[in-house]
Amino acid sequence: MATLSSASCFSYATQLPSSSSPNSVSQAPICGHNQRIALPSDPQRFHSAKISCQSNRRSSNRNAVRMQDGDAAPAITPVENENPFKKLKDNLPPTSPPEETKVPAQFDFNQNESTVTITVVGASGDLAKKKIFPALFALYYEDCLPEHFTVFGYARTKMADAELRTMISKTLTCRIDKRENCGEKMDQFLERCFYHSGQYDSLENFAELDRKMKGHEGGRVSNRLFYLSIPPNIFMEAVKCASLSASSGNGWTRVIVEKPFGRDSESSAALTRALKQYLQEDQIFRIDHYLGKELVENLSVLRFSNLIFEPLWSRQYIRNVQLIFSEDFGTEGRGGYFDNYGIIRDIMQNHLLQILALFAMETPVSLDAEDIRNEKVKVLRSMRPLKLEDVIVGQYKSHNKGGATYPGYTEDETVPKDSLTPTFAAAALFIDNARWDGVPFLMKAGKALHDKIAEIRVQFRHVPGNLYNRNFGTVLDKATNELVIRVQPDEAIYLKINNKVPGLGMRLDRSNLNLLYAARYKKEIPDAYERLLLDSIEGERRLFIRSDELDAAWSLFTPVLKELEVKKVIPEYYPYGSRGPVGAHYLAAKYNVRWGDLGSQQ
């Protein structure tokens, strides 16, 4: 259920019918950030986003459906912990908004009088330019942003609004399938973008931002989204200052936090504790952009809306599951960050493990965020502790090919020459529950490999009886069915089957039943950041990581990560552009598995 932190909640609360429900509290006052009114869903979800976008959006929230049906009796839920931010904020000198921007004491959210301000903290950085601003523009272009919205860039770099606009305009793109009026739309979008230069640890600078935001909000109910696109060592200061000096006085305030969420269980827990000094859990949107990818979203649809898959989805029919990530470029430019984290923290502990949890979870009670996240966390908590002998690590070395030289990992000047940080890892994981007992979940992730791909491979058991063994060129037991979900590039879902070669004889062959997205759908697939930004504006938490999921994910990897570091395990070196260390094949073979991305018929 969506909630609304609101200074004007008292006036709203007084309109509520008193209820005898044990979950509802009828006594007033209920103002303050530590108590919130639970609404059927965020009002903006229904009033701000425009029809053309909304009609294409899922309606995963049962409450949302109810509200549309007119059954919208709101309940008041007190929040357990007092928010220390409220106390701190109360002690700060007031930063009163200019007269014309004073927020009304009461609001009626039926009148579409709300506004959303999205502040990209770290606006001068790589991620902001590459992903966040383009995603915001794409949402604007698709009419998915609320009618009243403003985008602010915030960073230390000195820049005027016009300079920010010039910077952003270089990375905005139009959809390939929809170019009409694109230039005009870009200009309109850029007019809504502003910049404020400030330090990340300055309450005063954020208070200045707050004043500018109020100027744009024009007295409407203000909802504020901060996207922390900054290095992790400055997260906390920025959260503190944004919360204390620039959070909304009468609407919601949400913060998107980018990974890395710590580097082990302890640092992650410390980060969560620190964030919770200033924010409630439901204000924190921990982003894992792989959850926003189209085919990852489709995973549950494929499984739960097709009768043919779900009955096979267990140890009874599935031999192993493979989660594969590879990039055909190294860490160039990001070596400073990467060396402190390595591939296990960068890709496996988050992106691949999140996919695994979605893949393996039981059917959730509903599509509500909490129901899905409850199931995911159960999977993570059922996982067998990962042992060092089930992990292999590698690091790329330089390689000469076709007259070109590709640099080794340690040749990057931001990486120590003696670094043992893995740029490749493979691991065998197990879920010790009734559904998956004994099924190896193999993960493989690497940089500077021969290919750029992310996919899920499901290898099924052999057909009992082997009726056609003699008609097949190879051992039929090896030609088992395989379902491949190619997350990127060239999104596709295909199923490898055995079939008869046409003709008078009886010869068997392997073929793919293929759903190639580009052939099936004309519409360009939105970038993951578009979906996730829109979800955070709408208060949809389904694709964001809850703190208990994060704890469980770190519990799985932390012991092995520590052991690798303490024992100074030397990675297996592999040439830039190769298929990675041979050790990955031995690891798979230990569990009688062959990686599905090898061989001629992938």
Ligand SMILES: NC(=O)C1=CN([C@@H]2O[C@H](COP(=O)(O)OP(=O)(O)OC[C@H]3O[C@@H](n4cnc5c(N)ncnc54)[C@H](OP(=O)(O)O)[C@@H]3O)[C@@H](O)[C@H]2O)C=CC1
């Ligand atoms: N780039 C990517 O592809 C991805 C990034 N991420 C995560 O997103 C976040 C942002 O990434 P990215 O844009 O690459 O980061 P950048 O290194 O580009 O940093 C973003 C901005 O933060 C400010 N900044 C950088 N270093 C410092 C510092 N030491 N002290 C204070 N401010 C600093 C700079 O702005 P200014 O100097 O103007 O203040 C910079 O433009 C990080 O947490 C990263 O881990 C996650 C996935 C992918």
Ligand SMILES: O=C1O[C@H](COP(=O)(O)O)[C@@H](O)[C@H](O)[C@H]1O
């Ligand atoms: O989070 C990260 O993801 C990117 C890969 O993302 P993709 O959407 O381009 O597949 C990876 O390059 C980076 O190292 C990692 O931090």
